[in-house]
Amino acid sequence: MRIHGRGGQGVVTAAELLSVAAFREGRFSLAFPSFGSERTGAPVVAFCRIDGRPIRSREPIVEPDALIIEDVTLIHQVDLFAGLGPDGYVLVNTSRSFEELGLTGLVERFSPERLVCVPATEIALEHIGRPLPNAVLLGGFAALCEVVSLEAVAMAVRERFGRVLAESNVAAASDAAERVHQHLKEWSRARAD
Amino acid sequence: MLEQIEGSRAVAKTVARCRPEVVCAYPISPQTHIIEAIGALVRSGELARCEFINVESEFAAMSVAIGASAAGARAYTATASQGLLFMIEAVYNAAGLGLPVVMTLANRAVGAPINIWNDHSDAMAVRDAGWVQLFAETNQEAADLHVQAFRLAEELSVPVMVCMDGFVLTHAFEQVDVPEQDLVDAFLPPYEPRQVLDPADPVSIGAMVGPEAFEEVRYLAHVRQLAVLEQIPVVAAEFERTFGRRSGGLVSSYRAEDAEVVVVALGSVLGTIKDTVDERREQGERIGVVGITSFRPFPREAVRQVLSAARQVVVIEKAFSIGFGGVLATDVAMALQGLPPEVVSVVAGLGGRPITTVSLRRVLQAAVNDRLPPLTFLDLDEDLVRHELERMAATRRSGPTAENLLRDLGVPSGHIG
Numbered sequence: 319m320r321i322h323g324r325g326g327q328g329v330v331t332a333a334e335l336l337s338v339a340a341f342r343e344g345r346f347s348l349a350f351p352s353f354g355s356e357r358t359g360a361p362v363v364a365f366c367r368i369d370g371r372p373i374r375s376r377e378p379i380v381e382p383d384a385l386i387i388e389d390v391t392l393i394h395q396v397d398l399f400a401g402l403g404p405d406g407y408v409l410v411n412t413s414r415s416f417e418e419l420g421l422t423g424l425v426e427r428f429s430p431e432r433l434v435c436v437p438a439t440e441i442a443l444e445h446i447g448r449p450l451p452n453a454v455l456l457g458g459f460a461a462l463c464e465v466v467s468l469e470a471v472a473m474a475v476r477e478r479f480g481r482v483l484a485e486s487n488v489a490a491a492s493d494a495a496e497r498v499h500q501h502l503k504e505w506s507r508a509r510a511d
Numbered sequence: 512m513l514e515q516i517e518g519s520r521a522v523a524k525t526v527a528r529c530r531p532e533v534v535c536a537y538p539i540s541p542q543t544h545i546i547e548a549i550g551a552l553v554r555s556g557e558l559a560r561c562e563f564i565n566v567e568s569e570f571a572a573m574s575v576a577i578g579a580s581a582a583g584a585r586a587y588t589a590t591a592s593q594g595l596l597f598m599i600e601a602v603y604n605a606a607g608l609g610l611p612v613v614m615t616l617a618n619r620a621v622g623a624p625i626n627i628w629n630d631h632s633d634a635m636a637v638r639d640a641g642w643v644q645l646f647a648e649t650n651q652e653a654a655d656l657h658v659q660a661f662r663l664a665e666e667l668s669v670p671v672m673v674c675m676d677g678f679v680l681t682h683a684f685e686q687v688d689v690p691e692q693d694l695v696d697a698f699l700p701p702y703e704p705r706q707v708l709d710p711a712d713p714v715s716i717g718a719m720v721g722p723e724a725f726e727e728v729r730y731l732a733h734v735r736q737l738a739v740l741e742q743i744p745v746v747a748a749e750f751e752r753t754f755g756r757r758s759g760g761l762v763s764s765y766r767a768e769d770a771e772v773v774v775v776a777l778g779s780v781l782g783t784i785k786d787t788v789d790e791r792r793e794q795g796e797r798i799g800v801v802g803i804t805s806f807r808p809f810p811r812e813a814v815r816q817v818l819s820a821a822r823q824v825v826v827i828e829k830a831f832s833i834g835f836g837g838v839l840a841t842d843v844a845m846a847l848q849g850l851p852p853e854v855v856s857v858v859a860g861l862g863g864r865p866i867t868t869v870s871l872r873r874v875l876q877a878a879v880n881d882r883l884p885p886l887t888f889l890d891l892d893e894d895l896v897r898h899e900l901e902r903m904a905a906t907r908r909s910g911p912t913a914e915n916l917l918r919d920l921g922v923p924s925g926h927i928g
Contacts (some may be wrong), residue, residue, distance in 0.1 A: 334517070337684045341515035349684040374782030376679050377867045 319366050319407075319465075320379050322398050323388030326358040328452035331478070332386065333364035335456055338474035339466040340368040348373040361396050368465055384463055386455050387411060388438070390419060404428055407463045409498075411451045413437035431505050434462055436494050445490035446483070457491025461498035468495045513688050518650035518680045521687040522615060522673075523548030525654040527558040528695040529613075529661045531587040532702075533579035535564040537572045539594040540627050541677035542617035546589055569594040573601035573612075580610040581716060583707035585661065588612070591677055592619035592633045599637060606641030606732070608716055611664030611671070611702070613657065614642075618778070618829075619677040620862040624913040628863020629677040631777060631830040634806070635838050641732050643671040643739050644807040645759065646777040650680050650687050652804075655758035658690050658699060659746050665702050666746075667739050674806075676779040678863070690754060698753045736808040743805050761810035764817050766792060767799030772878045773821040773852075775801045775843055780827065780859075780866050787871040796879050803839065814846040821852045825878045827871075827889075829860040836886040859889035895919055 319336070323329035330351040337349035345368055352363040365379045380400070384407035387398055402408070406428055410416075412435045416425050425433060436458040438451035445454075453475050460468040471491055476484045514521075523545050526534075534553065536546040552558040566572045572588045579586040590598065595616060605612045620626040621633055634644055643663060647653035653675040660671040675681060690698075706714065720728055740761070747759040765785050767773050774784050781802045788798045801817050803810070818824055824847070826840035835841075837856025844854040857874055860866040870890050877883045898919055899912055 334684045338515045341686055346686065347515065347684075350679070351682055373685070375786045375868065376683070376779050377783050378865050380867070380869075 319368075319384040319386070320382040321364045321366070321386045321388065322392055322396060323362055323452075324358075324392070325360045325362050327362070327388045328450055329362045329388055330364045332388070332452035332456060333366045335453060335471065335474040335478060336366045336459070336466065337368070338477060339456070339460075339470035340366075342470045342473045343466060345370060346373050348376070350376070352378055361392055363396075382406065384459070384465070385409070386459055388451050388455060390414075393419075393421070399424070399427075402428070405432070407432045407459075408434070409455060409459050409462055410435045411438040411455055413440055431502060431509075432462070434458065434498055434501055436497055436501075438490075438494060441490050441493050441497075445493065446486045450487075453487040454490045454494045458494035458498045460491075461495035461502075468492060512691070513686050515684055515686050516650075516689070517544065518653060518675065518683050518685070518687075519544030519617075520548050521650050521654045521689050522657060522675070522681075523552065524689045525657045525695075526587055526613075526615075527552045527561075528690055528692050529587075529658060529699055530558075530585065530695075530701075531561055531613075532584035533562050533564065533576070533586045534588065535566050535572050535575040535579070535586070536588045536590070537566050537569050537594060539569070539591050541619060541629070541681045542589045542591045542594070542615065544681060545615055545617065549587075569598040570601060573598040573605060573614075576612045576614070577601060577605050577608065577610055580605070580612050580704075581608065581708050583702070583704040585665075585702040586610075586612050587614070589615035589617065591617040592621050592627075595633045596621060596636060599640070602637050602642065603640045604717070605670045607728075609668040609735075611661075611668055613660045613664055614670070614672050615657070616644075616672050616674045617677040617681045618674050623911065626862040627677075629679050629829070630861045630863065631674070631828065632861075634672070634674045635830040635832075637672075638807055638838070641669070641736070642807065643669055643736070643805070645671065645673050645805055646803065647673060647675045647680065648763070648779055648781045648802055648804075650675075650683060650685055651756075652758050653680055654687055654689055655750065655754070655756070656804075658695055659743075659750055659759045661699050661702075662746050663739060663742060667735060667742060668705060669735055669739060674778065679779045688754075688756070694753055698750065740805070740808045740810060743810075759804055761803075761805045761813040762817055763802040763804060765800040765802075767801055767817060767821075769797055770799030770820075771797045771822045772825060772875065773799045773801055773818055773823075774825045774827055774875070774878075775803065775818070775839065776827045777803050777806060777829070777839060780829070783866060783868060784827065784871060787868050787875065790868075791872070791875050791879075796875070798875055798879070806839070809842050809846070811846040814843060815850065818843070818847060818852055819850050823878055823881070823883070824852045824854045825857060825874065825883065826854060827857045827859050827866070827874070829858075831856070831858045855883045856886050857883070857889055858886070864890065 333349040337347035340347035349366040438454040553563040576586040664671040828839045840856035
């Protein structure tokens with residue numbers, strides 16, 4: 319999977335946390351950043367491979383199964399969806415909908431139940447008091463595609479951060495997971511109707 | 512214990528468990544995380560009886576390592592790229608003085624133009640300095656090679672450089688079984704220097720040697736490297752007995768026994784190559800992989816043995832000798848003298864350009880069909896090169912080409928204003 323964001327948003331940390339979460343669940347994982355200009359605000363990409371067997375390939379992920387987009391304004395700068403197959407998962411950090419973002423075409427290209435917006439920055443501000451969407455998005459991601467569990471994400475966050483910061487991040491991640499579950503429930507209900 | 516950990520941190524923890532007494536380093540990407548983490552272990556007291564010396568440059572880093580080692584301390588440093596080049600005089604001296612310094616080289620391209628990303632130009636620049644150069648394929652191997660490096664260095668009185676791909680390994684999170692302290696202690700006895708500097712009993716080292724004996728001194732350095740060649744498999748075997756896993760050795764071989772085409776490479780790209788080879792094997796192509804773990808000393812006999820049955824040997828290398836071609840391919844071809852395999856060089860991954868499965872697939876297909884020329888450059892942007900060649904033909908001008916290429920690509924260049 320591929321994580322897009324900007325320098326300072328914790329994109330690299332998110333990939334690392336995801337790899338730790340997968341490791342905690344007994345799987346092999348490899349997280350690595352794509353280094354460019356190391357400046358706050360510059361586009362940053364990080365990668366994470368998760369597998370049931372040892373991972374040998376170290377090439378950047380050009381055909382991801384899933385995307386996390388930490389900053390939706392990148393859409394004008396970077397080909398965020400490059401290589402994503404029609405069954406790909408997309409989790410976007412935004413308080414708006416795909417329609418409001420002018421991304422209706424995207425919904426048609428991919429499976430709609432696999433495209434979810436979650437206001438991760440707002441959730442982070444509420445729980446952590448700082449605009450750090452990365453661990454929040456991992457909570458949402460755990461709910462969206464169940465590659466890792468929310469519990470494993472929480473474990474990875476607790477390993478990485480001090481108690482106070484870890485607990486607020488875990489609370490924020492759980493909040494995001496809940497919202498994604500809610501969204502998916504509404505979607506399947508709407509579909510049944 | 513298995514941990515999911517950044518390569519740099521795994522190396523730092525491993526180095527700390529080797530109980531160095533002096534660590535001196537100057538930060539440079541992509542080595543920085545390693546020495547920061549060791550610094551933190553010294554400060555916290557977890558790495559006890561170790562002096563961490565902040566130096567003002569890489570030249571000082573290696574000079575302090577030389578002084579510390581000569582005084583009888585186990586000495587460690589780490590660097591990359593321009594940092595290595597800045598310390599190069601002292602790098603030769605450490606080897607010439609026979610001091611068992613261990614250094615991590617977080618492989619990175621050498622400028623100009625400035626480039627912080629991974630290739631092997633830095634390691635190749637010092638291949639003749641008299642150091643042992645070991646290349647790690649994974650972060651597990653990078654960690655394990657450091658434990659073996661101190662053993663080899665101190666047993667044979669020779670400095671050892673552990674080369675690990677910058678960013679690709681140093682900044683990757685993967686699972687590593689960081690060598691346990693009690694096992695490291697069992698494997699690596701305390702350093703017993705052959706001589707120590709003692710003010711009460713002064714000696715001088717670093718003699719001037721004239722034409723009467725310089726060749727002999729150099730020849731003996733070569734003999735010592737050949738002894739290292741004998742010792743590397745012994746140390747790797749003992750490592751396996753102690754730690755229960757294989758790491759290090761002279762060369763590694765993967766599906767090469769019946770292979771018509773064998774790909775040879777150094778370092779972390781071997782993983783991506785193995786995946787591609789598995790895929791080609793499913794198509795019925797007989798392709799194998801050989802990794803060179805010990806680049807210096809070069810394992811001529813081991814290379815001959817493992818490659819002799821191949822029809823073609825494709826050396827994929829992240830550096831080349833400008834004006835000639837592949838460095839590793841030259842060594843491999845020399846080792847295969849008198850044997851049938853044809854050796855070709857594919858220069859790839861310079862300055863951090865990713866080596867992808869798609870491109871490797873194309874190279875392997877060309878190799879299987881005997882269509883690889885002696886020297887190729889993987890994924891070379893032919894148009895970009897042609898434009899610049901045309902410009903150069905139109906206007907004779909001295910100076911750099913980098914800015915022109917960036918302009919053609921539409922990338923903001925480094926010029927001011």
